[in-house]
Amino acid sequence: MNEPTFFAAFAALFGILALYLLRIDRRAARLEQQLSNAAATVKNPDETESS
Amino acid sequence: MSAVTQLAPERPWEAPLRRWSLWGALAAWPVLIYLTWFVAPDWSYAADVTAPLTRKMLFFHPASAWTTGIAYAVVFAYSVAVLNERNLAYDAPAAAAAEVGWVFNTIALATGTIWGSVEWSRTGQHPLATVYTEPKVLVVLVMWFTMSAYLLLRRSLDDPHKRARLAAIFGILGFAGAPLSFITSRVLTRSLHPDIAGPGANPDAAVDGTVGAILGFSLLAFVLLFTHLWLQRLRLQRLETALAVGCASQDSP
Numbered sequence: 001m002n003e004p005t006f007f008a009a010f011a012a013l014f015g016i017l018a019l020y021l022l023r024i025d026r027r028a029a030r031l032e033q034q035l036s037n038a039a040a041t042v043k044n045p046d047e048t049e050s051s
Numbered sequence: 052m053s054a055v056t057q058l059a060p061e062r063p064w065e066a067p068l069r070r071w072s073l074w075g076a077l078a079a080w081p082v083l084i085y086l087t088w089f090v091a092p093d094w095s096y097a098a099d100v101t102a103p104l105t106r107k108m109l110f111f112h113p114a115s116a117w118t119t120g121i122a123y124a125v126v127f128a129y130s131v132a133v134l135n136e137r138n139l140a141y142d143a144p145a146a147a148a149a150e151v152g153w154v155f156n157t158i159a160l161a162t163g164t165i166w167g168s169v170e171w172s173r174t175g176q177h178p179l180a181t182v183y184t185e186p187k188v189l190v191v192l193v194m195w196f197t198m199s200a201y202l203l204l205r206r207s208l209d210d211p212h213k214r215a216r217l218a219a220i221f222g223i224l225g226f227a228g229a230p231l232s233f234i235t236s237r238v239l240t241r242s243l244h245p246d247i248a249g250p251g252a253n254p255d256a257a258v259d260g261t262v263g264a265i266l267g268f269s270l271l272a273f274v275l276l277f278t279h280l281w282l283q284r285l286r287l288q289r290l291e292t293a294l295a296v297g298c299a300s301q302d303s304p
Binding site (some may be wrong): 008009012013016022024027035 | 107
């Protein structure tokens with residue numbers, strides 16, 4: 001199996017897909033964090049302001 | 052209007068389609084990998100094939116290029132709607148499709164470059180020079196740069212109206228590369244890129260029953276993945292907008 005282009009091509013395919021999926025996943029996690037922060041602020045605005 | 056992009060509420064078909072396309076893609080991709088390794092022909096016995104293992108890219112490279120075309124067609128349709136109806140609600144679906152389409156475009160370019168550099172040769176020319184002087188590759192490269200400009204432009208403009216209008220123009224220009232890339236290799240006789248399907252396909256590059264069926268299945272797997280990623284990206288955009296609107300309303304006196 002002496003074909004480096006075979007490995008390079010499949011690494012490019014799955015590497016690019018994995019990087020994009022990771023990026024979307026991180027963005028979703030960051031949004032969830034921001035949403036839970038916003039929910040906590042709405043629930044207890046005085047505490048958040050004083051902190 | 053505030054500096055926040057106006058976004059239409061989620062349509063009733065979006066959530067089920069997002070879920071079903073994910074399950075479809077999760078089912079289709081392992082099957083595609085199985086078909087590629089165990090059902091597709093072994094090209095190591097073919098006399099005219101330089102890189103038999105790399106030829107397995109046949110089930111990933113064309114599908115990624117066709118999915119790029121589909122994604123950019125979505126960008127085109129929503130971009131025309133933005134310019135025609137001056138409605139910012141169409142801007143977000145176009146932006147989401149452009150981002151995911153750009154990912155598939157990058158995959159098509161990367162896999163095509165690697166595959167072409169080992170399969171194509173012109174005397175006295177570096178393999179990469181052979182690939183990047185190929186008309187079809189050049190058109191796809193220009194398309195990739197146009198959509199890169201589209202994505203960069205969106206990051207650099209704050210005014211949502213100006214951003215939507217300018218992005219729509221780039222979206223329409225970017226899509227023009229899809230039909231152009233389809234035509235170039237069929238019209239230009241010196242083109243090395245084989246055309247495996249559609250009118251004017253090369254007879255020596257035509258795919259037989261099994262290979263054709265796997266090729267069709269690979270397109271299905273890629274389209275399912277694109278559909279899910281597009282709708283997922285759109286959902287994230289809605290969440291971001293909802294958060295921004297919430298923060299803006301909290302900040303206002």
